[in-house]
Amino acid sequence: MSDVLRVHGGRPLHGRIKVRGAKNFVPKAMVAALLGNGPSVLRNVPLIRDVDVVSNLLRLHGVKVDFDHEAGTLTMDPTNVESGQVSEIDALAGSSRIPILLCGPLLHRLGEAFIPDLGGCNIGGRPIDFHLNSLRAFGATIEKLSSGIRITAPNGLVGTQIELPYPSVGATEQTLLAAVNARGLTELRGAAVEPEIMDLVSVLQKMGAIISVDTDRTIRIEGVDELYGYRHTALSDRIEAASWASAALATKGDIFVAGAHQPDMTTFLNVYRKIGGAFDVFDDGIRFWHPGGDLKAIMMETNVHPGLMTDWQQPLVVALTQAHGLSIVHETVYENRFGFTEALRKMGTNIQLYRECLGSLQCRFAQKNYEHSAVIFGPTPLHGADIVIPDLRGGFSHLIAALAAEGTSTVSGVDTISRGYEHFKQKLRQLHADFEEID
Numbered sequence: 062m063s064d065v066l067r068v069h070g071g072r073p074l075h076g077r078i079k080v081r082g083a084k085n086f087v088p089k090a091m092v093a094a095l096l097g098n099g100p101s102v103l104r105n106v107p108l109i110r111d112v113d114v115v116s117n118l119l120r121l122h123g124v125k126v127d128f129d130h131e132a133g134t135l136t137m138d139p140t141n142v143e144s145g146q147v148s149e150i151d152a153l154a155g156s157s158r159i160p161i162l163l164c165g166p167l168l169h170r171l172g173e174a175f176i177p178d179l180g181g182c183n184i185g186g187r188p189i190d191f192h193l194n195s196l197r198a199f200g201a202t203i204e205k206l207s208s209g210i211r212i213t214a215p216n217g218l219v220g221t222q223i224e225l226p227y228p229s230v231g232a233t234e235q236t237l238l239a240a241v242n243a244r245g246l247t248e249l250r251g252a253a254v255e256p257e258i259m260d261l262v263s264v265l266q267k268m269g270a271i272i273s274v275d276t277d278r279t280i281r282i283e284g285v286d287e288l289y290g291y292r293h294t295a296l297s298d299r300i301e302a303a304s305w306a307s308a309a310l311a312t313k314g315d316i317f318v319a320g321a322h323q324p325d326m327t328t329f330l331n332v333y334r335k336i337g338g339a340f341d342v343f344d345d346g347i348r349f350w351h352p353g354g355d356l357k358a359i360m361m362e363t364n365v366h367p368g369l370m371t372d373w374q375q376p377l378v379v380a381l382t383q384a385h386g387l388s389i390v391h392e393t394v395y396e397n398r399f400g401f402t403e404a405l406r407k408m409g410t411n412i413q414l415y416r417e418c419l420g421s422l423q424c425r426f427a428q429k430n431y432e433h434s435a436v437i438f439g440p441t442p443l444h445g446a447d448i449v450i451p452d453l454r455g456g457f458s459h460l461i462a463a464l465a466a467e468g469t470s471t472v473s474g475v476d477t478i479s480r481g482y483e484h485f486k487q488k489l490r491q492l493h494a495d496f497e498e499i500d
C-alpha cells in the first residue's frame with residue numbers, strides 16, 4: 062500500500078460515505094473483554110490500525126480473537142489469559158496508547174502486567190501520572206523498566222477514592238477497568254464523561270459491573286467478583302464524522318456521512334453552523350455541505366466533553382482558513398496541537414500562533430511557553446505543496462487542505478491516517494476526489 066498520495070485539489074468532495082465504530086471506544090471495549098469469564102462479541106468494528114494493534118496485544122495474552130472485517134464483528138475469547146512474552150509485547154511499543162489500559166484487567170486475571178512504552182499522536186507530553194497514581198491507590202506496585210513498566214498486585218486490587226486533577230479520558234477508563242473487579246467501593250471524582258466513556262460503562266454494565274455516573278463528574282463503582290462476556294454494538298466515530306464534515310466545508314462540497322450521530326456531536330454542529338456550514342440530520346446519518354456564500358470567522362476553544370473536542374480542532378482549522386475575517390482557536394486540552402499549521406502556512410494560509418490563552422479560559426498552559434492559541438486570517442486561497450503528515454488528525458487535515466487547494470500536492474506518510482480512518486482512500490474515491498497513489 063502506497064504511503065504517498067499525489068492530490069489534485071480544487072474540486073468539491075461530494076457523495077456518501079459511512080463511518081463505523083469509534084476509534085476511541087472500540088479498543089477500550091476490546092480491553093474490557095479481558096475481564097469476562099467467557100467470549101464477548103463487539104459489532105460495528107472498523108478496520109483501523111489501532112484495532113489491529115489491540116487484537117495482537119490480546120492474542121499475545123492468550124485471548125482468541127476473530128475479526129470478520131466485512132461484517133465488522135469481533136469475537137474475543139479470554140478463557141485462557143496468560144502473561145505473554147515480554148519481548149513479543151515490547152515489539153508493540155510505540156504503536157498506540159491503549160496498552161496502558163490493560164493494567165487493571167491483567168492485574169485481576171494474573172496479578173501482574175508488563176506494559177510497553179506507549180505510542181499515540183505527538184501533540185503534547187502525554188504523561189501517564191494520573192493512570193499510575195490511580196493504580197497505586199488500588200494497591201498496585203509499579204516498577205519502571207528500561208522499556209515499559211511492570212505492575213504487580215499480589216494481594217489484589219481494593220476499591221478506593223480517587224480525584225483526578227483533570228478529567229482525563231484515559232485515566233477515567235483506567236480507573237473503571239480496575240474498579241469493576243476490585244474489592245469494595247470506588248469513588249472517582251473529576252472523571253471525564255465523553256460519550257466513548259459512557260459506552261464503555263454500558264459494556265461493563267452488560268458484563269455484570271455496578272457503576273453509577275453523577276452529573277458532577279463523580280463515578281461510583283461497586284466491585285463484583287465475576288464479570289461475563291458481552292454483546293455490544295460500538296457507538297459511531299464522531300471524530301471521523303466531523304473530519305468529513307470539515308472536508309465538505311473546506312472543499313465547498315456536500316457529503317452525507319452515514320452513521321454520524323447527532324447527540325454525540327451537538328457542540329461540533331453548533332460550531333459548524335456558526336461558521337456557516339449547513340447540515341441536515343437524518344435517522345441514518347447527517348448531510349454536511351457548504352451552502353454557498355462566505356464562511357464566517359469565529360472564536361473557538363477546545364475542552365473536555367461536553368466542550369468542543371480537541372480532535373475536531375485540526376480539521377476545523379482548515380475550514381476556518383476559508384472563512385472571512387479573523388478566527389481565534391484556543392487549544393486547552395493539549396499543549397502542542399498546532400504543529401500541523403506549519404504545512405498549512407506553506408500552502409498559503411495566514412495562521413499565527415501565540416503562547417497566551419486567547420480565549421475565555423485561563424487554561425493549564427497559561428504562562429508555560431506553549432504555542433496553544435492560533436489566530437487565522439481568512440480567506441486565503443490554498444495552493445498545492447509537498448507535505449509530510451505529522452499525526453493522525455493533523456494528517457487528515459493536511460489531506461483536506463490538499464483537496465481544497467488549487468494545483469497538485471504530494472502528501473507523504475498517509476499510512477498514519479489508517480490508525481483512525483477506515484478505508485480512507487476508498488472513501489475519497491467515493492467522494493470523487495482526484496488523487497493517485499505513488500510508489
Ligand SMILES: CC(=O)N[C@H]1[C@@H](OP(=O)(O)OP(=O)(O)OC[C@H]2O[C@@H](n3ccc(=O)[nH]c3=O)[C@H](O)[C@@H]2O)O[C@H](CO)[C@@H](O)[C@@H]1O
Pocket residue numbers: 084085086158159185186187188189190191192193227228229230231232253371372394395396
Ligand atoms: C485513544 C483515545 O481515546 N485517545 C483520546 C484520549 O486520549 P487520552 O486518554 O490520552 O487523553 P487524556 O484525556 O488522558 O488527556 C487529556 C489531558 O490530560 C493530560 N494527562 C492525561 C493523563 C495523565 O496521566 N496525565 C496528564 O497530565 C494530558 O497530557 C492531556 O493534556 O482523549 C483525548 C482527549 O479527548 C483525545 O484527544 C484522544 O483522541
Ligand SMILES: C=C(OP(=O)(O)O)C(=O)O
Pocket residue numbers: 084157158180181182184372453454481
Ligand atoms: C490524539 C488522538 O489519538 P491517540 O490518543 O490515540 O493518540 C486522536 O485520535 O486524535
